[in-house]
Amino acid sequence: MSGPEQAAVWAAIEAIHAAWIRGPLSDLDSLHHERAVIVGEDFRRLAEGRDACVASYHAYVGHAETLYFRTCAPVIDVAGTTAVAFYRYEVGYRVGGEECHEDGWDLNVLAHADGRWQVLWRQTHSVPVEPDRRGKHGAPSHC
Numbered sequence: 001m002s003g004p005e006q007a008a009v010w011a012a013i014e015a016i017h018a019a020w021i022r023g024p025l026s027d028l029d030s031l032h033h034e035r036a037v038i039v040g041e042d043f044r045r046l047a048e049g050r051d052a053c054v055a056s057y058h059a060y061v062g063h064a065e066t067l068y069f070r071t072c073a074p075v076i077d078v079a080g081t082t083a084v085a086f087y088r089y090e091v092g093y094r095v096g097g098e099e100c101h102e103d104g105w106d107l108n109v110l111a112h113a114d115g116r117w118q119v120l121w122r123q124t125h126s127v128p129v130e131p132d133r134r135g136k137h138g139a140p141s142h143c
Contacts, residue, residue, distance in 0.1 A: 005078040005083070006078060008117060009076050009078060009083040009110055009117050012110065012117035012118070012119070013119075014071075015027060015031055016031050017069060017071070019031070019057070020057045020060065025054070025058055025061065030114075030116065031116075031117075031119060032054060033111055033113060033118040033119060034049070035049065035050075035120065036119055036120055036121070037053070037122070038053050038123075039123045040123070040124070041123070053122075063095060064093045064094065064095045065093060066092070067092035067093055068090070068091065068092045069090070069091045069092075070089060070090045070143050071087050071089045072088050072090075072143030074086070081111060082109065082110070082111060082112075083108075083109070083111075083112070083117065084107070084110075085107075085108045085110065086106070086108075088104070088105045088143060089103075089105065089106065089143070090102070090103055090104075090143050100128065101128065101129040102126040103126065103129050104124065105124075105125055106124050107123045107124075108121070108122045108123075109121040109122075
């Protein structure tokens, strides 16, 4: 990542992470475009519109406890008011007493609107990590 435009895009993505991990969740509203879409690995629409996208974070926080979340290897390209950002992540969370660990990646398209970068489109993909692939403290080791 290089340059102030890329840094500003990454700052918006990190603000999203901070909001769903530490709160307040209300910060997510201004970080998502009104026409935001989240798709799965098969491009199936999981959420359409700002309210639905933000609600997906509320649903996660309502049933899971995040143990750790790390990102690595961001690649960000900016052209005018449009940006594309890709990064890998590792996440550990607990649901109903069971610990889950995943490796994944996110691909985001952002628009510069209302004086800030907002996610317009996001694709996410994750896979469970087997216990023997975990590093220190149970965390996966690819980042």
